Amino acid sequence: MSRIALTFALALLCACGKNQSPAIAKDPFAPPLGLDGPALIVDALDPITEEKVALGRILFFDPRLSATSKMSCATCHPPEKSWVDGEALSAKFDGTKNTRNTPSVMNVGYLEKLYWDGRAPTLEKNIVAAWKNQMGGKPDEVAKSLQAVPAYQAMFKKAFAAPASEDTIGRALGAFLRTLRTGNSAFDRFITRQEPTALTADQQAGFALYNGKAGCVVCHQPSLFTDRGFHNAGIGMDAAKPDPGAGGEKARNDAKFIGAFKTPTLRNVSRTAPYFHDGSVASLREAVKLMASGGKDNPNKDPLLLDRKLSDQEIDQLVLFLQSLDGTDAFTRPSVPQ
Numbered sequence: 463m464s465r466i467a468l469t470f471a472l473a474l475l476c477a478c479g480k481n482q483s484p485a486i487a488k489d490p491f492a493p494p495l496g497l498d499g500p501a502l503i504v505d506a507l508d509p510i511t512e513e514k515v516a517l518g519r520i521l522f523f524d525p526r527l528s529a530t531s532k533m534s535c536a537t538c539h540p541p542e543k544s545w546v547d548g549e550a551l552s553a554k555f556d557g558t559k560n561t562r563n564t565p566s567v568m569n570v571g572y573l574e575k576l577y578w579d580g581r582a583p584t585l586e587k588n589i590v591a592a593w594k595n596q597m598g599g600k601p602d603e604v605a606k607s608l609q610a611v612p613a614y615q616a617m618f619k620k621a622f623a624a625p626a627s628e629d630t631i632g633r634a635l636g637a638f639l640r641t642l643r644t645g646n647s648a649f650d651r652f653i654t655r656q657e658p659t660a661l662t663a664d665q666q667a668g669f670a671l672y673n674g675k676a677g678c679v680v681c682h683q684p685s686l687f688t689d690r691g692f693h694n695a696g697i698g699m700d701a702a703k704p705d706p707g708a709g710g711e712k713a714r715n716d717a718k719f720i721g722a723f724k725t726p727t728l729r730n731v732s733r734t735a736p737y738f739h740d741g742s743v744a745s746l747r748e749a750v751k752l753m754a755s756g757g758k759d760n761p762n763k764d765p766l767l768l769d770r771k772l773s774d775q776e777i778d779q780l781v782l783f784l785q786s787l788d789g790t791d792a793f794t795r796p797s798v799p800q
């Protein structure tokens with residue numbers, strides 16, 4: 463530490479000692495460029511703190527949470543692959559296959575309802591369900607094994623003034639996931655910083671199509687590139703036993719919601735193949751083509767989806783535009799305490 467920095471730190475300590483409020487550090491949870499509009503959904507009684515985030519960040523990578531001690535959240539949501547596993551449908555801890563594609567966990571702190579069908583009303587409920595169902599996690603046993611690790615014991619105490627439990631593990635993971643935000647893309651520099659060269663001419667043409675002729679913007683609304691709603695695009699509706707999606711929820715048993723799935727964000731979409739709730743489409747170009755041609759016909763298809771009669775060149779321009787939504791989200795895995 464330089465002498466100036468040391469003097470500064472001492473001055474701060476003195477200020478605290480005199481019961482004055484300490485200097486406020488730069489907000490470590492400030493949103494990336496382009497995301498200062500929407501508010502994160504946070505329980506006022508459970509604010510995000512650095513201690514909870516630091517703990518959740520480690521728990522996300524800890525295989526102790528699983529029944530097999532071999533699987534962590536990051537097995538299916540690895541940061542190096544934009545928090546998806548690249549599988550159409552991935553296997554759970556016991557080898558059974560999921561029926562839906564793994565979504566990214568970026569920007570999930572903005573979602574009012576989670577999962578493809580919106581069945582989880584809070585991020586914490588989603589996390590605890592994922593922990594039990596995907597990983598076979600047994601909260602009481604896991605809590606015990608974490609409390610036996612001194613480093614964890616100290617971290618839970620610092621973050622919650624309470625030991626590891628289903629509740630504190632879920633909340634730590636929730637605080638961490640809320641910090642996973644993607645923005646700062648070429649698109650954000652184009653819009654927010656008004657850098658006209660941030661997008662190429664083709665990307666700008668793609669953006670105009672997106673907002674106009676192609677009609678994508680009504681559902682994939684900026685700045686999150688989702689309306690956080692549920693729509694039937696007909697994906698998988700031709701299966702022998704179609705997934706009812708949001709219509710499977712008793713509370714929402716309305717024909718409009720049969721086969722409706724959450725509008726996924728298009729941020730980082732070029733990195734999260736394969737696509738759709740069933741992982742049925744391998745390339746971004748194919749996915750864009752399918753959406754621009756009005757999805758797949760079925761009785762409950764959303765009327766907003768129409769065949770936009772785009773040329774091959776226009777599809778290419780849309781794809782190039784979507785690539786401009788890729789964020790700059792470097793992430794380093796933490797080490798898990800032994």
Ligand code: HEC
Binds near residue numbers: 534552573596
């Ligand atoms: C075996 C793979 C697997 C593991 C392990 C896993 N997940 Fe997931 N995750 C999925 C799948 C598949 C879905 C989508 C399920 C659905 O929508 O019905 C999902 C959905 C989610 C979502 C909802 C995202 C959205 O856009 O609605 C969150 C958040 C999430 N997982 C977090 C976690 C956390 C935290 C852990 C660890 C406790 C975890 N996941 C472990 C496969 C996995």
Ligand code: HEC
Binds near residue numbers: 766
């Ligand atoms: C009526 C609302 C609506 C409109 C309009 C719409 N989408 Fe979508 N989009 C969705 C929904 C809902 C899904 C998920 C469907 C599913 O998986 O069953 C989706 C999925 C996607 C996906 C796959 C993303 C992923 O992560 O799996 C891409 C890419 C996509 N849309 C691009 C577009 C483009 C490009 C347009 C304009 C041509 C467009 N969409 C128009 C609602 C819409």
